[in-house]
Amino acid sequence: MSRYQHEHRRSLTDPEAFWAEQAQHLHWYRRWDRVLDQTTAPMCRWFAGAQFNTCYNALDRHVEDGRGDQAALIYDSPVTGTVRTYSYRELRDAVAGFAGALRAQGVKPGDRVIVYMPMVPEATIAMLACARLGAIHSVVFGGFAAPELAKRIDDAKPVLAVSASCGIEPGRTIAYKPLLDQAIELSAHKPARCIVLQRPQVKADLVAGRDLDWHEAMASAQPADCVAVAATDPLYVLYTSGTTGKPKGVVRDHGGHAVALHYSMRAVYNVKPGEVFWAASDVGWVVGHSYIVYAPLLLGCTTIMYEGKPVGTPDAGAFWRVIAQHRVSTFFTAPTAFRAIKKEDPRGELLKQYDVSGLRTLYLAGERSDPDTIAWAQDMLKVPVVDHWWQTELGWPAIANCQGIEPMPVKPGSSTVPVPGFDLQSLDAEGRPMGRGEIGNLALKLPLPPGALLTMWNNEQGYRENYLERYPGYYLTGDAGYIDEDGYAWIMSRIDDIINVAGHRLSTGAMEEVLAGHPDVAECAVIGVADQMKGQLPLGLVVLKSGVERSQAEIQKELVARVREQIGAVAAFKTVLIVPRLPKTRSGKVLRATMRAIADGQPYNPPATIDDPRILDEIEAALKARP
Numbered sequence: 001m002s003r004y005q006h007e008h009r010r011s012l013t014d015p016e017a018f019w020a021e022q023a024q025h026l027h028w029y030r031r032w033d034r035v036l037d038q039t040t041a042p043m044c045r046w047f048a049g050a051q052f053n054t055c056y057n058a059l060d061r062h063v064e065d066g067r068g069d070q071a072a073l074i075y076d077s078p079v080t081g082t083v084r085t086y087s088y089r090e091l092r093d094a095v096a097g098f099a100g101a102l103r104a105q106g107v108k109p110g111d112r113v114i115v116y117m118p119m120v121p122e123a124t125i126a127m128l129a130c131a132r133l134g135a136i137h138s139v140v141f142g143g144f145a146a147p148e149l150a151k152r153i154d155d156a157k158p159v160l161a162v163s164a165s166c167g168i169e170p171g172r173t174i175a176y177k178p179l180l181d182q183a184i185e186l187s188a189h190k191p192a193r194c195i196v197l198q199r200p201q202v203k204a205d206l207v208a209g210r211d212l213d214w215h216e217a218m219a220s221a222q223p224a225d226c227v228a229v230a231a232t233d234p235l236y237v238l239y240t241s242g243t244t245g246k247p248k249g250v251v252r253d254h255g256g257h258a259v260a261l262h263y264s265m266r267a268v269y270n271v272k273p274g275e276v277f278w279a280a281s282d283v284g285w286v287v288g289h290s291y292i293v294y295a296p297l298l299l300g301c302t303t304i305m306y307e308g309k310p311v312g313t314p315d316a317g318a319f320w321r322v323i324a325q326h327r328v329s330t331f332f333t334a335p336t337a338f339r340a341i342k343k344e345d346p347r348g349e350l351l352k353q354y355d356v357s358g359l360r361t362l363y364l365a366g367e368r369s370d371p372d373t374i375a376w377a378q379d380m381l382k383v384p385v386v387d388h389w390w391q392t393e394l395g396w397p398a399i400a401n402c403q404g405i406e407p408m409p410v411k412p413g414s415s416t417v418p419v420p421g422f423d424l425q426s427l428d429a430e431g432r433p434m435g436r437g438e439i440g441n442l443a444l445k446l447p448l449p450p451g452a453l454l455t456m457w458n459n460e461q462g463y464r465e466n467y468l469e470r471y472p473g474y475y476l477t478g479d480a481g482y483i484d485e486d487g488y489a490w491i492m493s494r495i496d497d498i499i500n501v502a503g504h505r506l507s508t509g510a511m512e513e514v515l516a517g518h519p520d521v522a523e524c525a526v527i528g529v530a531d532q533m534k535g536q537l538p539l540g541l542v543v544l545k546s547g548v549e550r551s552q553a554e555i556q557k558e559l560v561a562r563v564r565e566q567i568g569a570v571a572a573f574k575t576v577l578i579v580p581r582l583p584k585t586r587s588g589k590v591l592r593a594t595m596r597a598i599a600d601g602q603p604y605n606p607p608a609t610i611d612d613p614r615i616l617d618e619i620e621a622a623l624k625a626r627p
């Protein structure tokens with residue numbers, strides 16, 4: 001049996017012993033009574049009875065162990081021309097100070113705090129400060145518009161919001177504070193306080209009696225110590241797109257999450273304390289939570305917060321500059337970033353200007369890694385390129401080529417094998433295991449390992465319905481795929497209407513809700529069509545109400561603007577086609593998959609139950625004529 005097989009099997013046959021061993025690497029105020037508590041199955045709790053604090057383990061523990069002067073966080077911001085390093089001691093002190101500022105505003109353990117910030121170190125400080133107090137942070141990606149932020153405020157009911165005056169996108173600033181103000185106006189729940197980081201590029205107006213300046217709040221704060229909380233208490237709620245417009249609040253705990261992330265740094269990423277680990281993502285996504293903030297700090301690495309893009313800040317050599325300048329050993333990004341670099345600098349001329357010899361491995365995730373991009377990255381960097389697969393819900397990689405256990409041969413297109421802790425199966429419609437190589441619904445046998453979601457915030461029934469009820473005893477991933485004769489997993493497609501645009505997971509259902517709200521729209525569908533750069537792009541198909549005689553171009557423009565205003569720029573929604581009818585089955589189900597196949601130039605078989613096959617010709621003509 002290989003080392004990987006041994007470790008994987010042990011994690012499944014004796015999970016309590018396996019995870020107890022991993023937990024020894026962290027500090028517990030009180031040891032657990034049970035490693036795995038299944039009394040509330042199918043939900044489970046890890047390290048029940050233990051007392052823990054994630055911030056203590058990520059910062060104070062390292063300072064006490066002699067890492068105080070080591071760089072904990074490097075803020076590298078080409079858009080502001082800043083590089084700033086925080087040692088572990090400096091970061092701990094800043095976090096303790098901000099935790100004190102939060103406490104002074106009445107934030108208590110269990111309270112929720114919304115963090116709506118760009119990629120500045122204060123975002124990490126705010127997250128860790130919440131963890132320090134036992135408060136629950138809920139970070140919202142800056143590319144979401146005010147109505148999306150309002151939905152999250154109404155669900156999480158935060159006592160306080162932390163924001164900044166602006167974010168900086170290439171060539172423009174984005175005023176965040178007016179978006180926060182608008183969201184609070186839209187939401188039924190109102191946070192009592194907002195703490196705002198004033199950036200020199202844009203000055204935000206503060207609402208008297210509600211808003212505080214970050215620096216003033218810090219200046220008068222008494223540093224706060226870590227609060228021992230139940231290991232099973234929530235650390236954060238992170239919202240992710242569901243199939244409707246209502247986002248799902250993934251809840252993660254303190255203890256199990258820290259144990260899993262710490263383990264993943266060794267087993268999946270093969271990183272050692274003191275090394276520089278860079279995940280080029282955003283703290284608003286799970287990659288940012290897990291691999292910009294928590295995992296590198298839990299292990300005692302240096303992490304990088306990069307406020308820039310792969311191209312245009314200033315050029316397609318930006319990533320190589322960061323890797324060389326900070327001696328990055330392990331780099332993680334989304335394939336779309338590499339596609340952008342490849343387009344600008346296909347022969348890697350800019351790479352030649354930098355010494356990236358410190359780089360050991362590149363990891364790709366967030367969307368499907370196409371074999372061309374993997375081959376190009378390998379050819380340029382001359383290091384192993386590891387595609388791996390996971391989800392917001394899971395919190396850490398579920399399928400990977402575990403470099404810290406046993407590197408395995410790469411099969412381009414496969415994310416390799418299930419990571420220890422994850423029992424992956426491909427199931428047929430009745431829940432029977434599919435044969436090797438047969439495509440089915442990918443599911444994970446319960447219990448999920450530590451670090452995976454505990455439930456959905458305020459919506460345990462939603463958690464059961466969305467993930468647990470389709471196959472009792474399993475978690476439904478929402479992806480279809482297969483496991484081959486060597487045990488390699490192949491992810492093929494989503495089984496729902498979720499699309500992936502530049503590594504951003506988006507709901508077409510949410511976009512349809514926005515389009516349907518336009519007064520001239522009778523019905524609509526949004527589909528994800530293949531795009532060379534972003535992987536997929538949303539495309540709207542709209543039927544107008546009879547009698548509407550306004551200019552179609554004007555309506556199209558309004559619809560595009562509407563999605564940008566209500567969901568955000570991140571949706572990258574730029575194309576709407578006005579069509580006379582939508583294709584449907586006789587029972588009225590819109591044939592989105594068929595339209596997607598037509599748009600992508602793929603062969604398709606319309607279902608026998610199609611109501612009127614001639615409509616497909618109309619759709620084909622509209623798609624062919626699209627700009």
Ligand SMILES: CCC(=O)SCCNC(=O)CCNC(=O)[C@H](O)C(C)(C)COP(=O)(O)OP(=O)(O)OC[C@H]1O[C@@H](n2cnc3c(N)ncnc32)[C@H](O)[C@@H]1OP(=O)(O)O
Pocket residue numbers: 118141142143144167169174280281282285286287309310334336337340365366367389390391392501502503504505534569570571572
């Ligand atoms: C494994 C678990 C997971 O999957 S977690 C998710 C992992 N995904 C990722 O890490 C995302 C990877 N993608 C990226 O980082 C970006 O798409 C990269 C590759 C850097 C390209 O960025 P960009 O050129 O801005 O394109 P985009 O499609 O992301 O942006 C679309 C529009 O949104 C805007 N935007 C982006 N970020 C923000 C932000 N923080 N605040 C405000 N606006 C933002 C962009 O400027 C862009 O706007 P516009 O349409 O061009 O006007």
